Amino acid sequence: MALRRGRTRAGAGAPDAPGGGPAVELRGVTRTYGRGRGTVHALRGIDLALERGSFTAVMGPSGSGKSTFLQCAAGLDRPSAGTVRLGGTEITGMGENKLTELRRTRLGFVFQAFNLLPSLTVEQNVLLPLRLAGERPDRRRAAEVLAQVGLTDKARRRPGELSGGQQQRVAIARALVTRPDVIFADEPTGALDTTTASEVLGLLRSAVDLLGATVVMVTHDPVAAAYADRVLFLADGYITDRLERGDATQIAARMAALTTPVYEGAGA
Template identity: 65%
Template sequence: MTGFPAGAHREGMTAIPDTATALRLRDLRKEYRVGQQTVIALDGVTLDLPRGSFTAVMGPSGSGKSTLLHCAAGLDRPDSGTVELAGAPLGGLSERALTKLRRDRAGFVFQAFNLMPSLTAAQNVSLPLRLAHRRPALTQVEGALAAVGLAERAGHRPAELSGGQQQRVAVARALVTSPDVLFADEPTGALDTKSSHQVMGLLRQLVDEHGQTVVMVTHDPVVAAWADRVVFLCDGRIAGQLYHPTPETVANRLAHLEDA
């Protein structure tokens, strides 16, 4: 699989208009009770993700990164504010309706690959469709595995795959439903440098060649540099954005946040 270098952008491609928004967040607020204390995880976050964009979310520990991702994906509900995923408001949906919307419009990749060890790669990829009581077409599953460069590994179980290959199967599983947004939470956290490069090259390729929208939480400046834009959080608020990032510019911005 051929990846794209960090920070690379294509020449001559048609620009996606700003109005083509895959994810719209408005004034998100979220609090948690920890013992006798109230922790403000999100404090008025407003953010748009254009279709076909790759956004990384970074910040110091406890800045609200994972909470933002979970609220944006409908895995958690904000206390106030609005989330629109592919134009569909999440507020007010029943748990059943929210589950269906997540299943149809969102894909998820986490640090733990979460593959079923007794199932083959192809069976793992088809699992979201089966859980939705939809009969997976062979071409759907084959296409998802081919998109991540693992068509020849369809019959292999997770134990027969490297860590990087397992994460690519997890990406294929997230893609099989053709999600509007792919949410990734520390997708390279359990991988070595080579495997991390392969997975990030894959995500970059999905954005560049297939117009996939990706939002990713990471703590690694090298990983963040594959994105089009890095959004920095601090104390539950947006503390700045960085376009066309490099590992150096990301690390420098992070250092300033952590020293603040």
């Protein structure tokens, strides 16, 4: 299933969003947890720039730093060192209130567990980011994004009345409603069967191709990663490899060959 072409490209409605530069940029980003002998080096100097209108998958073995990478890139966690820029705005030293506002207005999130509020209708769930941002709920905008994900007739339903795939499509509509600079997806197909996962990945691919969205997706699945323009491979907090437009077989082979670099400063 593909998105229907919308009226406005992603990011166009974001307040104070600069017009140029990468959608996501990390420079010298490290993240450590704990102290002394118990210190964990989750990220070890990430240098990366992802252009607007691109789809990037991030893969790696358990403990490689995938989740920490996504959290730092999305402003959900602060790096120990280095800088993060989203849509041209540096967020590293941003105060929590401004950072929360930025996440609500200029970022979209899609999670494995859907994270829909069961007491709200589909339409109300989609409009929630606008409400949280203090904006007037725009039912026409909700109808637009629900049409794009093929759920026009489900606006009045509640999440419990939908299948898992339909709930994830609602989550994608919610992520698109603010026309964000970047959509961050964390294992978005982890709870779905193969056919439904393919539909959801097709929606994310179409968000990039038709709406100009930027998607950064963490996944363990080579088939899911094959929908992306590029795959970044993480191991022990480093980006150790990358693959442009790879198929699932190539991606699986790169994953199998992952090794931890023995030099400092490995990056993209």
